[in-house]
């Protein structure tokens with residue numbers, strides 16, 4: 407009995423010692439758990455490490471009270487790993503998303519930049535100074551176009567539709583003809599009776615005599631007669647009110663149509679580009695590259711010149727070409743643009759000289 411008691415005591419003592427040790431080990435385990443790196447949720451829930459649990463489960467149930475079983479831990483560990491992976495994925499997604507947002511922002515900036523570049527329009531260097539100088543040189547308004555231009559050839563006392571017909575006729579006569587000649591011919595026609603009905607009644611030869619010395623008078627008389635018939639039959643003895651319809655009349659081109667819309671209807675539809683405007687635009691560099699025809703020049707000018715200058719620029723440049731920037735022997739020596747004009751700076755080398 408004593409032995410049993412001793413053995414029991416020893417056993418009890420050993421058990422107590424084991425418990426103490428286990429408790430000690432449990433504390434050790436808990437302490438060691440603080441130093442082992444585990445998935446954060448496992449550490450938070452159990453405050454133990456897997457290696458500690460393996461040792462503890464063999465010796466003490468008291469520690470088991472506070473520790474989960476291996477399968478439970480393993481499954482939690484797996485869940486933790488999944489969470490970690492999931493967390494990483496979320497972080498990666500988040501990073502990816504941020505990267506995408508950043509790249510989208512960058513792309514957007516690039517697109518905006520590209521669109522801004524595309525919107526940038528060509529315009530000539532120094533064009534405002536050039537325009538200002540021409541205005542100053544044309545201040546006196548004493549060029550032939552100022553007093554005898556096509557818009558000065560109408561009978562101010564006539565009916566509006568008769569005035570519009572006269573505006574159209576003066577433009578048809580002005581082609582390849584000086585303003586002074588056109589103006590005199592229109593004066594004679596007005597005295598004769600410049601209405602659609604009267605012109606249609608007049609013999610071709612008489613009309614040729616009336617408009618002489620206008621250039622290409624035979625052809626122009628034919629065009630005037632055919633146009634007058636169309637106006638009488640299709641437009642109620644008035645002129646059409648669009649560029650397209652005006653261009654459909656015999657002998658009427660885009661330059662005449664745009665100018666006729668201005669002088670006949672008071673509507674600015676485009677720049678009237680004659681030989682003066684064409685030549686000067688090339689000399690002063692108002693076209694991005696040399697142009698060969700007035701129509702090409704008109705399109706190039708309309709690409710950059712502000713619309714509110716379209717009406718002014720025809721008269722301004724025609725008079726400037728009649729007085730200073732003449733076709734042959736331009737007066738560059740006295741021109742205010744000589745320091746900024748490409749033609750004046752390089753009169754022999756300028757490619758624009760070839761387009762005159």
Ligand code: SF4
Pocket residue numbers: 689690730731732736737738739741742743744745747748749750
């Ligand atoms: S400098 Fe000569 S070419 Fe140039 S605008 Fe004046 S006149 Fe014309």
